[in-house]
Amino acid sequence: MVIVYESKTxxxxxxxRMLSEKTGLKVFGVNEISKISLDEEIIFLGWIKAGRIQGLNKVRKYNLAAVCGSGTAKGPEPDAETMISANRINGIxxxxxxxxxxxxxEIKGMDRILLSLFVKILKxxxxxxxxAEEYISIIENGFDGVREENLEPLLRWLGSR
Ligand SMILES: Cc1cc2nc3c(=O)[nH]c(=O)nc-3n(C[C@H](O)[C@H](O)[C@H](O)COP(=O)(O)O)c2cc1C
Incomplete structure (x- = not known):
């Protein structure tokens, strides 16, 4: 089993990398996917853009064991059920x-335009x-929500296999 990720920022x-340190599993950027054999199990991590897990389409033909989406919202936004169906990961x-x-x-290009629009709508x-006030502040000022403890459900799932 290996870890594959797609990350923009x-x-x-x-x-x-934190997951790799905790589990000893090797970690690859999605652009290195050709190094991985098709039957190798993959834990995929991708950032969420308007409900879509980025990079997921590049790993679909591989042996996906679990999918993680990273976003700024407190919980999955849209909700987990919508995320699962919109990203076609039923059963995973x-x-x-x-x-x-x-x-x-500090954000450039189309992403900045989209986020500016989102802030405008919220305002x-x-x-x-x-x-809504909190999200406006998070987007305007930046935010770091990365915590080791957020990996616990995934680590529990790994431990139970
Ligand atoms: C254009 C755009 C759309 C986004 N849409 C969502 C979203 O739908 N849900 C969410 O929780 N986060 C959303 N985010 C926030 C990113 O998913 C979040 O910042 C992520 O942790 C960034 O990961 P990265 O640093 O690995 O690229 C969006 C960010 C951008 C720039």
Missing amino acids: GFTERYA PFFYLRGGCLPLK SRRDKDKE
């Missing part, structure tokens, strides 16, 4: 890992609640 990569264990984000001004909400 480094938060998901930190989880992949799915784990959410809270990642983080760089301050908006324009009349019924803006505490959670």
